[in-house]
Amino acid sequence: AQKITQTQPGMFVQEKEAVTLDCTYDTSDPSYGLFWYKQPSSGEMIFLIYQGSYDQQNATEGRYSLNFQKARKSANLVISASQLGDSAMYFCAMREGGTGANNLFFGTGTRLTVIP
């Protein structure tokens, strides 16, 4: 079974609007971490936001917030006030606490296009 599922291959959003990128995960480990990375067309992987499984509040980093719904095993990324520079691939990833190796499992990504 896939550990991370991103069901939206591509998304479009109007500039200045908010957009939600979906991510669901599958684990039986009670301790885990969820990450979002951005990959612009230049190819580098940029860390955006992190949510731990025991964190009580949803993580926020500037215009990025993570809508963490533990019972539904979802960790959606919300980007507010979209900018043209937000056009990129976005990857959701998960680390399981019991592995001891901090391996990240990645989803297949969502390509976001911001329309002027």
Added chain:
Amino acid sequence: NAGVTQTPKFRVLKTGQSMTLLCAQDMNHEYMYWYRQDPGMGLRLIHYSVGEGTTAKGEVPDGYNVSRLKKQNFLLGLESAAPSQTSVYFCASSRDIHYGYTFGSGTRLTVV
């Protein structure tokens, strides 16, 4: 700037040739990883290391070998390149299990 450095950035190999991808980090991180990225498949873990002198297999290790002789370096080797190994390769490092990754800029490898 501190970070993860990958060399080379681009390489074209003929089928059957060998090569080594170099990854160096100057952040004193214990954990290092090699991933490959293919269209529509996200990033998949090839091999990883939890410290100097240790290596372990990831999700897609076949056809690759690695070595971590020094803490700051993690080498990925292809002994006999195949077209199926055409991909973008990313190295990453991590301080410990509570932190995310710092990625290198990637190596685009084409095997013809």
